[in-house]
Each structure stands twice: as structure tokens, then as C-alpha cells.
Amino acid sequence: MADEARREMNAAAPPTATDVAKVAGVSRQTVANVIQAPHRVRPETRAKVEAIIEQLGYRPNRAAQALKFSASRTIGFRIQPIAPGALNSMYDRFLHALAEAGHEADRQFLIYTAPDAAAEIEVTQRLHRSGSADAFVLYDIAADDLRPAALLDLGVPFVAFGRTDLGGETYTWIDVDNLAGIASAVDHLVHRGHRRIAFVGWPDGTTIGDRRARGWRDAVARHGLQADCAGLDARCDDSATAAAEQAFGLLSRAQPPTAFVAATDTLAVGVMRACQRWGLDVGRDVAITGFDDTPTAAALELSSIRQPIETVGRALMSALLGEHEGGQLLQPQLVIRASSAAPAPR
Amino acid sequence: MADEARREMNAAAPPTATDVAKVAGVSRQTVANVIQAPHRVRPETRAKVEAIIEQLGYRPNRAAQALKFSASRTIGFRIQPIAPGALNSMYDRFLHALAEAGHEADRQFLIYTAPDAAAEIEVTQRLHRSGSADAFVLYDIAADDLRPAALLDLGVPFVAFGRTDLGGETYTWIDVDNLAGIASAVDHLVHRGHRRIAFVGWPDGTTIGDRRARGWRDAVARHGLQADCAGLDARCDDSATAAAEQAFGLLSRAQPPTAFVAATDTLAVGVMRACQRWGLDVGRDVAITGFDDTPTAAALELSSIRQPIETVGRALMSALLGEHEGGQLLQPQLVIRASSAAPAPR
């Protein structure tokens, strides 16, 4: 029954600054001073008030602060359902990194969903207009993404993880150097003695996909392997099944590749399965690399290019706080695992 | 420059009800009436005000509403980093389902992080006290989870996906019948002609893991296969690598299993890899089932038990709205794919 009574009490409305003042025997404004300008309050009064605050578990009401400052200290983040056929996204890691970075700056994250870019524009505007969120983090920016221009136009503040290809509008973005990431995978494979290095990526038309494809093309050229790699460029949607089909096609060639650079871990998993079905021992007979370093990659001992997602989160957060503007390109890092560690087969 | 000017304008503070009233030439309270009690306003006035609202893109300020009602209409949700070695969680799907269900009830979701249960209790209390969130959704409830009792004690409202084993405290929970899920996998495999059906699960001591283990044990007994399945119960942490080791151990037996029921997709992937290394064709020489129906399962053609996560989301939401109390058990469903579709080998 004592339990019950305590619960009844706790279930009451949270204490306000007025409650604290009443208990401490001072005015409400003295309580405010203790919090806002402690030096203006006599130490003994301050100590007493602070003790009461602690004891009652007083926390300033966010809604009242938001109203007062016309700012909610809240950032909007869209969660998307995982693409059908895709394995896993790294956006849970991304959101986690953001939330941690936001916590340090006393910023909260609000979740919203939207079926497409146009709907997202609507939703962000509504959330902004209603003061639910001060700003937004956009990601998965397509080459011709509508959102940056639209939000600039509507006056909705945002920062982006990724960037459009248009280059017309100016906004603050953070991106990972996809081109350099894939290039480092090619370098690694060449170093292991591979010459016929295939690429399995998305069809042309996405910024990320195109940059990854160019990373392969450029690196192959830089190593003088254009002839060896001629025709080893396969494209399909981001699905393991589709990637497996592409891999079968490549393996059927007179001169099949000895290594595959996949544009995502999902595609890499498809390639792995195809190679296994083909009777190859992945990591010995054939080398494979993925992209994003998802948990799946670690579990399957798949080499993969890791995006510095915690750094991205901190950079986006600092951009949201207005600490810098413009673009910022971060370097990913190849994580080498069994799938590509061995020297090329002779 | 016209663009610039428009952006300047839009960058201004969002319109308030007073702005609408000014433009419409009515009082602020008439605007309120148009929104709250439209029938009380003359149709022509109403139409005019509504047009202005639309034109200005007016949205009631959430902070002001929250202050007025002492309720933020916001629900807290903890995001956790994925466990090391685990493939993927289904919590991104869960959060998406919740957000969609919340949207329909005009509820927002706020994200927070916490390193452990004790810290989470602190954080939820702080968020509740500050009026940032009215209630919370807990998940991954451990057998002896501290959180339900602590939050009841602190008067922090919540609903849970999952439940403790204690049974002492009473709170509202939704759970999926883990026992029945695993049992349906065993039934399926028996139906395909398997008799030596192994289980690969977590060590004893978690509610979910224990219920899944019991699902296997009970089903095996029900089919009279205790003798065939003696010693085929392997346990390890939720990591593909650990599961592969366990599978090797089972495959080395004089009478190796012809089917594996894994407690999670992560474990199932480990078992798949072990079987492949062992030279077995998964889906022909050996059958494997997982749990959670993650995207990984679909990509690898792994049969898996699917939790009705959208239903869980809606049920939790309706519980949060106070539409029902107590516990509710939902049924999962086995999704049959290539990994377990074929008849047992002779």
C-alpha cells in the first residue's frame, strides 16, 4: 500500500518552478535565477534551492521553453522502410550516431515517415510550421533530388547527408567520398594480384551509384587494367537475387573475373551466393568486397568499405548548430576480411 | 532575386493565429473557433478564414498546445546500437510501424539513447518530467527487466513490447508467442519428414530465448521425437560465428541432424555457413529455419518466423491511447523459403 501511495504521488503532474519556489520559500523568479544566473543568488539560498530542485526532480518544461524561445531544439529525421530485397541499411547506425551527437548539444530527434520526396516536403513544412522541429536531416539524396531546392524555397532549415548533382542550389551537406572508397577496394585487390576485377553496381542515374561506378572505372584505368576488365561492369537493382544473376553472367565468360567489387553489401551477398553455387571458395578462389560495412558484412566475413558514420553524425550536428556551412567530404575506409584477404588465384 | 526575396519571406517566423486573424480581418478567437468549433462561425467568415489559413500555411503551434494541455502528444522510443555479431534487428521495421500508427493518432515519436536499463530509467524520467514525452514504448524486455517496475514506481507511463518473467507488477504489454512460433517451425520440418531436428538458441536466462527453446522442446516431445533429438540442443550468443561453431559440433555427431531450428536469423545464417562449409546443399541436404524474418532471411532464401510487427505497433499505440490494458499475445507466422522447402533427405 505504501507502494501504491508513492505511485499515486508520482503520477501527479511533474513539479514546476513554482512548486520549487513554494517548497524553498522563495519566489519563482529566484528559482529561475538559480538556474539561469546562479552568480546573482546568495550561495546559501542557491544551495537550498538546488537541493529542492534535486529532491523534487524538477526539470524545466520543454514546451514552455519552446514557446518562449520560438525554438523546439528538436530535429526531424525521416525513417524509411528498408528497400525490398535489400539486406540491411546502415541508417539505424546513422540515426544512433546523430542522436548521440544531438544529446550533447541538448537537441532531440523527432521521427517522421513519408512515402516519397514530395510527401516528405509536405511533412517537413508542416512540422516546421507547427514548431515541432526546428530543422531536418535529409539523407539518401538522389541526383535530381527535389528536397533541397524545395526546402530552401520554403524556408525550412536542413542539412543533408549526401548531395544532388545539380549544384545549382547552395545548402550545407556532408558526404562520404564514394569514389575514393571504391577506388581503395580496387587498389587493395590489385595489390593482392587481381587483374580481372568486376564491378556490380546500380543502374546509372543515382549520385551514389554513379560515383561508385566511376570509382571503379577510374581506378581500373589508373592501374592500366581497362583491357582485362572490359565488359566486367554489371548493373542491377539493390537486391541480392539480382546481383547473383549478374554474377552468374560474369562467371560464365571465357575469362571470368577473379574479383568482384560490389557497390553495396546487399549486392556483395548476392555475388557471394552466386560464387558459392558456382563451386568457388570465396576468399580463396575469388575475392569480393562490399560497401557500408553492415553487420551482415561482418557476419559473413565480407570485406567492406566503412563510412565514418559517427563523424558524419557529429559534422551534421555541428552544421545544424550553425558552426559551418557549405559542403564537407569525408573519407571512408576499407575493412579487409576473409572474402578478399588471400592472394589472387594463379 | 525573386527567389531570394521569397526565401527571405519564408524564412520569417511561421504565421500564428493572430497573423491569420489580421489578414482575414477578424479577431484571433474567431480563427480559433473556425478550427475548434466551425459550426459556430458564419459560413462565409469560415470560408474566408479557412482560405487564409491555407494560403499562409498556418499550423497551430505544438509547444503552445503542449503547454496548454500539459501534454506533448509525443512518445519516447529508445534506439539501441545493433548487438556486435548480430546481423540485423527488426527494430527499424518496428519503429516504422509505430511511427505510422502514431501518425494516425496525431502522436509524434521522440528518439533517445541509453547505454543500459538503469540509464534508460533516468532518461525516461527526465524526458517525462520535462514534458518532452508523455509516454514510452519499451522493448527487448529481459526476464528480470528493471524498467517496468521502476517506471511504474516513478509514475512514468509506458507500454511494453515483450514482458518480464516476474509477473509481480502489472503493466500493459504486447508480446508475440515465441513458443508457438518455434513450434510451427518444428511442425513444418516434421511434416517434411525430418526426425533429427536440432535447436540453436541463446543460453538460458532470457525470456525470449527461453520461450523459443521451450517451443522446440515441447514440439519435439509432442511429435515423440525426444530420442531422435537427444543432445541436439546447442546454445550460444546471438552471433553468426558462434552459431557456426555450434553447428559444426552438431554435424560432427554420429547421427547428425537433418534440420536446424535457429532462435534468430543471425544464428540461422551461422548455421547456413557451417553447413555450406561442410559440403551440404542447404535446402536439399539440410533444412534450416530462422526467426524474425529480417531482410537478410529473404535475401538468403532462409525460412523464417515472421512477427506481425505492424499489428504489434498498432496494438501498442492503441494501448498508449488507453484503449485497453493488460497483456495481449499475438501469433507469428512461418514464412517458408528454399532453405526448408524440400523433403527430408533419406
Next chain:
DNA sequence: TTGTAAGCGTTATCAT
């Protein structure tokens, strides 16, 4: 049918 006034909890400005 429309307008007036008060209050939600906070912070900032100004007196005392």
C-alpha cells in the same frame, strides 16, 4: 455570431 480575458510554465526586463 463574435470578442474579451485568463492561464499553461518559462524567461527577460525592470524595479526594489
Next chain:
DNA sequence: ATGATAACGCTTACAA
């Protein structure tokens, strides 16, 4: 050093 007052934008009695 401390206390009174006003304002943020909204809703809801109540008065006109």
C-alpha cells in the same frame, strides 16, 4: 540579492 510584470501562442470559459 531578490521580487514583480510581461510575453511567447494556444484554448476555453464567459461576456457582449
